Amino acid sequence: MKNLIVQISFLFLFNHFGLFAQDTISNEKIYIDNDLAFKYSDGQPFSGIAQIRKKNGQIAFEMEYEDGVILKQYVYYRRKKNNRKLATKVLYDPQKPWKEVTEIRYFSSFEEWTFYDENGNRTLKEQRKNGEIIYSCEYSGRKKHGQEMCLDDDGAKMFIEYVNGKRKK
Structure with missing residues (x-):
């Protein structure tokens, strides 16, 4: 009985935290139909990671799918020999395929x-920077709309209000 409980616990943890091995294949081995990814080999919805590699074999992009739905996309900086560095990570809405929810761009210092x-x-x-917000700006589409927060030369927070792209006086 104790052994069964341990086995069920491991299954729960592996399933809950996504620890099962995923397929990692070339992006050329899948196709997109109605915003879902399918494997050419069997026509089934793809779960796993699809990679796009450069001519030299380095990974440039990775897309993570579950049941054909894109969940995440990773873009890597050009690096030397197997030393890839993440440049951008895009998180998608699992209920609305290909709708971005969050984009995270990684720079050297922030x-x-x-x-x-x-x-x-x-x-x-x-x-x-180091987990602390050093700049923040609310938007309505392409225009600043709401509060913008930045730091002055002394590190104190400054706030500016925008309405429909124009600075409020």
Whole structure:
């Protein structure tokens, strides 16, 4: 009985935290139909990671799918010999395939997070350094709309209000 409980616990943890091995295949081995990814080999919805490699074999992009639905996309910086560095990570809405929810861009000294609404419009952009927000700006589509926060030369927070792209006086 104790052994059965341990086995069920492991299955739960592996399933819950996505620890089962996933297929990793070339992006050329899948096709997209009605916003879902399918394997050419059997026509079944694809679960796993599809990779796009450069001519030299380095991974340039990875797309993570579950039951044909894209969940995440990773873009890597050009690096030397198996030393890839993440440049961008895009998280998609699992209920609306190919609708971005969050984009995270990685720079040498900070990360830039962009959040989107259910229609794909940008709502918020943040820059984070060591986990702390150093810049934040609310958007309505392409225009700043709401509060922008940045740091002055002394590191104190400054706030600016925008309405429909124009700075409020």
